[in-house]
Amino acid sequence: MPAVAILPAMRPRALLERAVDLLFPLRCAGCGAFDTALCPACEARLQPAVGPGRCGNCSAAWDGADFCPRCFGWRELAGIRSVYEHVGAARALVHRLKYQRYRALAPLMAERLARVASDLPVDGWVAVPLHRSRERDRGFNQAELLLRHAGLPPAPARLRRVRNTGTQVRRTAAARAAALAGAFAAEGPPLDGLVIGLIDDVITSGATARECARALLDHGARAVWAVSFTRASLDLAALSAPIDD
Numbered sequence: 001m002p003a004v005a006i007l008p009a010m011r012p013r014a015l016l017e018r019a020v021d022l023l024f025p026l027r028c029a030g031c032g033a034f035d036t037a038l039c040p041a042c043e044a045r046l047q048p049a050v051g052p053g054r055c056g057n058c059s060a061a062w063d064g065a066d067f068c069p070r071c072f073g074w075r076e077l078a079g080i081r082s083v084y085e086h087v088g089a090a091r092a093l094v095h096r097l098k099y100q101r102y103r104a105l106a107p108l109m110a111e112r113l114a115r116v117a118s119d120l121p122v123d124g125w126v127a128v129p130l131h132r133s134r135e136r137d138r139g140f141n142q143a144e145l146l147l148r149h150a151g152l153p154p155a156p157a158r159l160r161r162v163r164n165t166g167t168q169v170r171r172t173a174a175a176r177a178a179a180l181a182g183a184f185a186a187e188g189p190p191l192d193g194l195v196i197g198l199i200d201d202v203i204t205s206g207a208t209a210r211e212c213a214r215a216l217l218d219h220g221a222r223a224v225w226a227v228s229f230t231r232a233s234l235d236l237a238a239l240s241a242p243i244d245d
Helices: 012-023 040-044 088-098 103-117 132-138 142-150 173-180 207-218
Strands: 079-085 124-127 158-161 184-187 195-203 223-231
Touching: 040 088, 079 088, 079 103, 088 103, 088 142, 088 195, 088 223, 103 142, 103 195, 103 223, 124 142, 124 158, 142 195, 158 207, 173 207, 184 207, 195 207, 207 223
Parallel strands: 079 223, 124 195, 195 223
Antiparallel strands: 158 184
16 A cells, blocks of 8 residues: 655644635735735835935834934944834835735845845844744744745754744833743854844844843853844934834
């Protein structure tokens, strides 16, 4: 009798998500046009987060000299590099991947991430982790998905979220920093002076990236860069206001 292949069991939520990926066609995140994640017209309106008019340290919008006030005092990160400003179709791509669980968008987003990431002097990459309860509910970690599709070399260690901090949406920058303090730990072989890259879908206040960097530095990393698909340039006049993303 021929051998019968045993397929791995899948949770009902995972089966539903797989069906959504297969049955629903790609639609542009900006205008809804079919058969593309991002049409040429919407892509032309994206705001790059690199080059002139951006902070040289954290990639937020900034026309002034030196670094912008958003990242004054940051010591944990060697820098942040992002692909696009977190507005318009770029913001819609992040939200559709994360909140609508539309994983078919990940290859396009990861390819853009890889272009920026490949220019950095990084030895290995890790993804910003979700708490296991959040990942179980969502079905995947969007940052890990982007890292996998980007094809970047993995670091020998990885990050774990040791506390469930809940959603950071509608919290101020200070409240985010307080909630995330000590929320991450690095696991695996010591990093022994390696330069580590950190991947996430969006960076807003920078609190998550800084706490992840602190855990990686404590594990032996020499320096940590953060790279995200989008960067939210918080209004300097409203840094103490709740943040929507």
